[in-house]
Amino acid sequence: MQAEQASQDFLLWLSAERRASDHTVEAYGSDLAAFLGFLTQHLGGEPSLSDLAALRLADFRAWLAQAAQSGRGRSTRARQVSAVRSFFKFLGRRHGVENAQLTLLTTPRAIRPLPRALSPEQATQVAREIGEINDGALSARDTALFALLYGSGLRIGEALALDVRDAPRPGSDAALRVMGKGSKERLVPVLPSVRTAIAGWLAVHPDPSPTQPLFLGKRGARLDPAVAQKVLREFRRLNGLPEHATPHALRHSFATHLLAGGADLRSIQDLLGHASLSTTQRYTSVDAAQLMAVWKRTHPRG
Numbered sequence: 252m253q254a255e256q257a258s259q260d261f262l263l264w265l266s267a268e269r270r271a272s273d274h275t276v277e278a279y280g281s282d283l284a285a286f287l288g289f290l291t292q293h294l295g296g297e298p299s300l301s302d303l304a305a306l307r308l309a310d311f312r313a314w315l316a317q318a319a320q321s322g323r324g325r326s327t328r329a330r331q332v333s334a335v336r337s338f339f340k341f342l343g344r345r346h347g348v349e350n351a352q353l354t355l356l357t358t359p360r361a362i363r364p365l366p367r368a369l370s371p372e373q374a375t376q377v378a379r380e381i382g383e384i385n386d387g388a389l390s391a392r393d394t395a396l397f398a399l400l401y402g403s404g405l406r407i408g409e410a411l412a413l414d415v416r417d418a419p420r421p422g423s424d425a426a427l428r429v430m431g432k433g434s435k436e437r438l439v440p441v442l443p444s445v446r447t448a449i450a451g452w453l454a455v456h457p458d459p460s461p462t463q464p465l466f467l468g469k470r471g472a473r474l475d476p477a478v479a480q481k482v483l484r485e486f487r488r489l490n491g492l493p494e495h496a497t498p499h500a501l502r503h504s505f506a507t508h509l510l511a512g513g514a515d516l517r518s519i520q521d522l523l524g525h526a527s528l529s530t531t532q533r534y535t536s537v538d539a540a541q542l543m544a545v546w547k548r549t550h551p552r553g
Contacts, residue, residue, distance in 0.1 A: 252346065254290070254298040258283045261341045282334035289314045300348050303339070308352045311335075315359070328359040367495040368507040374401050377501065381486045388455040389469070393482055395445075395452035396466050396474075400498055402445040404505035404523055405429060407476050407498040416461035418453060421446045431524035439522060506534045 262280050265271045271279075290298045290306075293313060318328050335353070342348035369377070378401045382394035399410055409429050419427050419441040426438035453459050457471060464473035479498055487496040506519050520531040 252300050254287055254300060254303055257300060257342060257346065258287060258338065260345070261338050264341060264345075265337075278330065279334040279337070282331040283338055285318070286314060286331065286335050289317055300342065300346055303342065304348045304350050306350055306352060308355050311353060311356045315356075325359040332356065332358045367500060368504040369492070369496055369500055371504075371508055373492055373496065374501060374504040374508070376490065377401065377483065377486065377492070377496065380490075381482065384482050384486050384489075388452075388457070391448075391452040391455050392466060392474075393479075395448040396479060397483070397498075397501065398445045398448040399441075401501040401505055402442045403427060403429075403439045404502050404509075405439065406431070406502060407479060411464070411466055411474050411476060411479070413465040414461065415453070415456065415459050415463050415465050418449050418465050419446045421450045429524070433526070435524060435526075437521065437524045503534075506531070510534050 258280075261283070262276055265279060266273075266276045287298060290302070290310075293310065294302060315328055315332070318331060323331070339348070339350055339353055368374075378398045379394075381397045382390035384390075385393055396410060399405060400407065409431060412430060413427075417428060419425065421443070423446070427441050429437055429439050431437055449465075452466075456463075457467060466474040468474045468478055476498070483496065483498055487493070502523070506523055509519055509522070510516070516528060516531050516535070519534065520528050523531060525531045
């Protein structure tokens with residue numbers, strides 16, 4: 252049996268029995284066609300099932316190398332490897348075709364995009380002026396929320412999970428207790444200006460009893476993240492801020508600006524609640540990228 256016929260049987264099985272989406276079937280079909288096309292050239296003829304069983308690790312690596320030279324990105328190549336592995340599992344079940352070499356092939360790792368931070372001026376503008384979007388109590392709420400996001404580097408979900416009893420108070424140096432991912436609690440310092448903004452919101456809070464949510468929506472329930480995102484989206488539109496000005500960008504800005512100011516990575520890791528230092532190390536690339544941008548913009552020969 253030729254490999255091409257087996258691939259068609261695999262796609263039919265994927266669609267009919269596994270009920271994969273049309274998009275998945277189409278993507279896997281394209282990936283397998285590229286793989287078998289490479290093998291046809293690589294082996295000097297259309298491959299059979301016995302040819303697939305005899306492929307060496309070097310053959311699989313040559314296929315990925317050609318894909319990279321053709322401009323295929325890491326995520327695309329990772330998907331192609333997944334498609335080929337699924338195909339070989341199918342061949343093993345239906346036709347008894349096994350190839351242990353494929354298990355030795357390393358899947359290309361996708362490069363995570365660098366965090367996109369705002370400039371210190373842009374982040375400060377959001378924290379100080381976003382209250383202009385709403386009136387009255389909602390203005391105080393928005394100012395408190397976004398001052399906290401930038402001032403303490405919280406995730407939007409962490410900030411909105413706070414209750415009134417958790418709120419930092421003016422005149423106190425007590426750190427804020429935050430429940431992060433994986434139910435891991437951490438202590439986060441709070442700037443005096445943030446404490447003042449939160450106090451201003453609590454003064455007009457509809458129900459400042461200890462067990463009530465700290466940040467409320469118009470109907471009295473805990474504020475929805477989508478509402479906070481909408482507020483910032485409107486603010487950035489009115490003030491000409493970049494599209495990546497989001498609540499999470501304020502967290503990136505917090506970390507990037509601390510690093511630029513001389514904070515060490517371990518401290519930033521603790522403040523952000525990252526489980527791994529490698530996650531925090533991404534901010535070193537951001538800082539270096541910003542330094543290069545400044546150099547290109549200001550150096551006489553840049």
